[in-house]
Amino acid sequence: MHEMSLALEIKAICERELAKLPESRLTALGVEVGAFSGVEVETLQFCLEVVMSEGFDGFRCEVVRQPGTAACLSCGLEFQVTQAPFECPRCGALARGVSGGDSLHVSYIEVECE
């Protein structure tokens, strides 16, 4: 389960950012998970809750899936996808990912200064 190590890395990013601002508190965290990253949104959300519960609390955690583009291997149609497996909306054949959404990144960190 590599979601756990990703969650730890995200926590490290939060700690680094908060260290720059004394007397600050994390209020919200946004993470974008690419459609081709192989990361389960639900699993990552769960891991983040577990990892972050030590040191941070009372913040909003939003993990969203970022769409990518896939191309149908049968009819060639290109379409937006958010979750594997990618099925062609026109003919139902399997498609392969072609662009976008193969990464994971922290989209925003919101802090409140006392």
Ligand SMILES: [Zn+2]
């Ligand atoms: Zn197709």
